[in-house]
Amino acid sequence: MKRLALCIVALLATACDQQPAGEPVTRTRIDGQQGAPSASPSPAETLTSQVESACRSVIFENTPLTHCLAVPARHRIETALAGEDGANYRGLQALSAALDPETVAFAMNAGMFDDEGDPVGYFVEGGERLKELNTADGEGNFHMKPNGVFYGSDGSWAVRSTEDFLANVTERPAFGTQSGPMLVIDGKIHPEITADGPSRLVRNAVGVDGQGRAHFVISNAPVSFGKLARFYRDELETPNALFLDGSVSALWNPATGRLDGGAPLGPLIVVTKRATAPQ
Template sequence: MMRLLIVPLALTLVSCGDTPEGKPVMRTEIGSGVAEDIAATGAEPGQVLSDDPALTPGRPSACRTLMFEGARFTHCIADPASHRITTALGPEGGAPYRSLARLAAEREANAPPVAFAVNAGMYDDEGKPIGYFVENGNRRKELSRTEGAGNFHLMPNGVFFGTSGKWQVRTSDDFYRNVGDRPRFGTQSGPMLVIKGKLHPEISQDGPSKAIRNGVGVAKDGKAHFLISNEPVSFGKLARLYRDELKVPDALFLDGNVSSLWDPVSGRLDTGPAIGPLLVVELKE
């Protein structure tokens, strides 16, 4: 059964600098229809609502649905024991993909299987990153330490990066001062959501700006936790989910309103406005 959810547009959030976010993402899910009525489940905060075993021929999905403070989120876990994380902007020598659908369509047949993929931070009008971006060890954009408008410049912002299965989230200043070797992958976005176990000082408890939002955080066990809200939420709620429920000490906001997920096992491939850089979580062969 195919279900199409049209996500409402939030008017107040700015995605990339002063550029308003695009049209709402259309979420396409192909599956059994489990947990269609979340409100009727009586789930406790953080409780997994659907495992969808019928959607996992051969391997399970890395993503699950959970509730937190009355809102539904999709929670995807990358485990360094079984996953590899890469960044992707576009085909070699070509323009940015601008969508997960194009990434899926143009991915080489002999490439490692994709566990899931998400948008990886903020970008300019051409879909190119506005902050630090490393793909396969090649730096495509230098670290940005400038001030400006928009979420990216709500300091401190941060970098999600890694090499050989060691993944980290650090504030941009921490990264600049303490990371000497270029990582295998890296993407800069902002603001930080959680910094050393504390919420970003400029994030309010539950501000008026609500949007479909996604982020990434790395737990003490080294696993990367990716979240995307299934309904508009505040920065505060997303940050508290990382801090209070997932116990993630450092988490980074990736983007809002254009937030998108590709989960091949469940058949979910979000479509909508053009996006920029991507994070791809692959299965280790």
């Protein structure tokens, strides 16, 4: 009995020994099991975990990433641009001051913007379209076509290329944000993205898997487009994934106290907790 008790104590100690999401140097499993974590969460790890945080640290091809998962049964997704005073938030600090952190699973920057912090592409907040779909040609990442749209309503979320969205989405979603380039299109990496190009920045992106779950990833070190795209295609197995931004990318994770600062931001994505799971 004494030996069994010691074993139980040891197991409990192991299960509690976890690092908060956002720590890039330590690879720990969020489910309390022994051994190194996989590069991406398996469905069993994600859906059975009792850890409050929706985000966890992973290592992919020697690069530290933070992966945050939104599940329709547990979360709602909204976009946010300005506060009640009409002024753009311009950062996660201002957003965090306006919201109850107990209701927020996590938040991230949501796409590219102009000098005033207004989105340069399609943007819908609370069912209201604040910016029309941008199909113009131009320079920069946004115009590295195909670009795309992340959108959704009532717990149904999707990523589509801009052309696909324009041709097939006829009803205005509850939220939507356009950015670019697409990282993965119908299971294939964007044709202009090289395997591991010289451009390395802190970057973030979003993709939706076959179960309808939204995978948000932010790198904790500079990462190439190619490596980030491979993570979505090979590890998260999202048929479509959209680059959100680089250099200014930021995360707010109330569960671990992470609140990134830095350069001013534009549109934001807020993932909130459902009060009760639907029956």
